[in-house]
Amino acid sequence: NGSALVPLAAMARFSTDPSAISINHQATFPAITVSFNLRPGASIGPVTQQISQAVAALRMPASISGAFAGTAAAFRESMASEPLLILAALLSVYVVLGMLYENLVHPLTILSTLPSAGVGALIALLLTHTELSIIALIGVLMLIGIVKKNAIMMIDFAIAEGRQHALPPEEAIVRAGLIRFRPIMMTTVAAIFGALPLVLGSGYGSEFRKPLGISIIGGLVFSQVITLYTTPVIYLWLDRASQRLRRRRKHA
Template sequence: MAVTHIGYASSASLALELTPGVSLLQVQAIIDQEWRNQHLPETINGELQSDEGDVGKSTHDSEILIVAAVLAVYLTLGMLYESVWHPLTILSTIPSAGIGAVMALDLFGLPFSGMAVITMLLLTGISLKNAILLVDFAIHAERERGMTGREAIREACLLRLRPIVMTTFAAALGALPLVMMGGYGMELRQPLGIALIGGLLVSQAQTMFTTPALYLLMTRIATSLQCPQLRNIS
């Protein structure tokens, strides 16, 4: 006879499988409610364990990590471009990537799990890279070649379109096996791949259509506030 332990305490385990469309956070809430209804002694403790780890702690830590990453990127870009406005143009691509990931998961009936949070971190880097390719080219064209903001961002879109499309589709095709492969661990791989592809597609569209408009808007705002480091786009 064997007695299992967690730490120094004797333990017993109950296995469960998630119903399609039900997340671990929802299961955690149900288990906590049922645990309170049982009025068990304080010497008996229970916890939900999964392949994604501690649900509440991992989600909370991931939120802090995403906020810290965005703040670090803003400060770095602000010092690089000597501007408080154009980093906002680049960071504007992050919400669209998140929206695309959530829409893709909802389309396939998958919950927003811990793997989806990891996907958000991946999408943050890829979407920022696409916007940086445009904004960096436009800023240098304005400052070094004397182009107006409109001319600079237009030329940036024409010359940077191919590398942006190539890297986006390369990342999306790389995530395709995660969606199509079955077998052990499929419930972890599929949300990662689906969220990544959905976020990339929406972020790609946003980068090429709204980033140039936001660039011009930020340039106008900075010019109206008499920021000396930015040129007038008239």
């Protein structure tokens, strides 16, 4: 009979199972999101690296791929651009100082003060158990503009003394260190006291500003102690090296 009903079990086998209401897609591929949280005291940098190693150890087929999203993806993108950002800042400072002094050697003397500032900032972050976040890195970039003024004060004065009074580089840099010592200390102490509210503040969002103040203070204190001794030495080394190059060019 054409009107007779045929049971579904006669031609198919079916079962009841739980299933997703909807299937998410990323681009044209079905995708699922696996979320994770950080333990207290853990940093997102090492955690993302451990997750990448765990995924690589699974040896999943080529049809399955994974990528970070959200905060982890933003962190990786920022870390990828940080070296270029620092390099661009150093290059721009070198170009401006080279145009100011009309010399390619003296800007290197001024830039030589920056590594000590970065080391001081990292030491301060380690001592205070503070992670190197984006805000702390901004503090390190700020130190590029704050710390180099110590060398600018000394180098600028030494160059002016050498040109006006025909002093040798050794005597000119000694006079610069003696006369410029007080303004260098005053500006550094003023910058340190300006950063103290960032560290000592306890209001809303203080944990967001503390890494900035810690990196600034640590970099200023460490670089102040180091650069007062290293800047004159590097100035004399580079000045003698430039004089040797001039002599070789004349002989050539």
